[in-house]
């Protein structure tokens with residue numbers, strides 16, 4: 637219970653902030669009166685989050701909320717981090733823990749803008765946080781201690797599973813599990829198209845595909861088997877799976893996924909580099 641009595645303030649009130657809020661309240665690891673949420677301008681959105689969670693979400697209390705927080709969660713787009721921190725740094729202090737969910741942005745970048753030694757934890761959750769099933773990786777900047785990692789772990793365990801990584805692995809995590817839900821959704825979209833073209837009704841296709849993905853994921857988890865072994869068990873020689881997989885391979889399915897992850901990883905590095913360059 638590292639979060640008990642800690643005051644948390646979100647800077648950024650978008651979909652990731654909402655997903656984390658929902659997880660923390662579902663797991664009852666913090667009370668609404670200890671949480672405030674701020675954004676740049678959208679008062680309607682703040683009101684929506686106040687109505688939904690009962691958190692302090694009043695634009696007029698933005699400065700006070702940031703100043704009084706023990707933990708600041710940065711949840712704005714990468715392009716907005718520099719300007720947001722430059723504008724708000726005078727409200728922060730070295731005793732606050734800074735937790736960032738922003739893709740590509742390094743702990744060094746954040747520390748340099750703040751200009752003081754507040755500990756910074758960089759994380760990468762994903763949108764399955766909304767239903768408590770995020771895969772989140774967390775890493776610490778140079779001034780963060782084991783206790784800070786434990787605090788961040790408690791926050792992100794409320795929205796799913798957590799692994800601790802070195803910061804230089806976080807771009808790859810972003811390419812794999814941060815963006816990963818989108819790859820799976822594209823797979824479902826394509827499978828649905830195929831199912832309908834093969835003659836199944838759309839609604840039934842969706843149900844069959846979802847259960848197939850859930851079943852395959854649970855098989856991987858529960859058996860601990862290598863995916864190649866499980867794949868081979870589905871694939872009868874000369875059967876339907878073999879025929880389907882041959883088409884996937886001839887169209888470069890595996891290379892496409894590997895290239896996708898490498899490009900998303902590279903993009904995460906680019907997002908950080910663009911901002912670092914624009915600062916110098």
Ligand SMILES: NC(=O)C1=CN([C@@H]2O[C@H](COP(=O)(O)OP(=O)(O)OC[C@H]3O[C@@H](n4cnc5c(N)ncnc54)[C@H](OP(=O)(O)O)[C@@H]3O)[C@@H](O)[C@H]2O)C=CC1
Pocket residue numbers: 647648649650651652653674675676677678679681711712713714716719720721737738739760761762763814
């Ligand atoms: N979506 C995803 O799948 C994932 C996203 N992330 C990361 O989460 C972060 C947030 O993403 P998401 O929630 O989708 O973004 P949204 O666009 O939904 O929300 C961004 C929020 O940031 C606020 N904001 C912008 N500028 C400032 C500022 N200067 N001061 C205070 N608040 C500001 C916006 O306020 P206003 O509306 O008033 O402008 C808005 O509330 C991103 O950095 C992304 O990389 C991480 C993992 C997964």
Ligand SMILES: O=C(O)[C@@H]1CCC=N1
Pocket residue numbers: 739810814815
């Ligand atoms: O697309 C993005 O940049 C963010 C980071 C991971 C998922 N969404």
